Amino acid sequence: MPKKGQLEMELSARITQWEKEYLGRGSLTCKADLLRDLAIVTLQGVLTPAEYELAAKSAGREQLKKYRNNLVESGRPQLEAIVHDVLGRRLVSLHTDISTKTGERLIVFRLDAPWENGIDKP
Template sequence: MPNTQKKKLEADISEALIKYQRELIGRGPQEAKTYIMRDMVITRFKGVLTIEEKHLVNRDDGRKLVKHMRQLLREMYSEKYEEIIEGLSGCKVLSSHSDISTKTGERIEVFIMDKDLERTLEQ
């Protein structure tokens, strides 16, 4: 039987992160899917590049610029991302990691939690 509590939390996290990105950048990803796996929360975003970024990534120096800019923004707002996850999950985030693919326009966020969130939700 599927764990509805887990599915709801995954959907809530995706929704909250999209909302925050829309406030931050003025637009959000086209699609987001969150997976809770043991002590990790992983969110995959599709369609994250702006129209300007899509033009830039066609050039080698532009790809580096977009990647660097996105990494800087993520570092600036990492505490807020972690607050969102902690607020929804009730767990502490030990560390978080992010990367963007300028090839596919996807970004991934990985949050390492202080406990096995998946097991907690199953109880």
């Protein structure tokens, strides 16, 4: 089985590719961390300049957060497939939030077992 760092890099690359293909724009950076039965993905530079301007308005902030979170949720089937392909684990739950101040998004994947117990990779 690949080492932890290799899996984290592969998961980061696959999430970045998903963002570009599904959302039409990728983050500036993406970092995945594996911990027990969690995969924590931190994405920097997610918001566009127009979204930052919208977020500066109080009502726009909540709308933007809701819209961006709904977009991630709508791509859940693809994200589940990515997690399974990379880690060999099924997804129990997905949690996401975005900071309208920093443009950082966190996605937390809760796996059906610790990542170390995934399928052997070639």
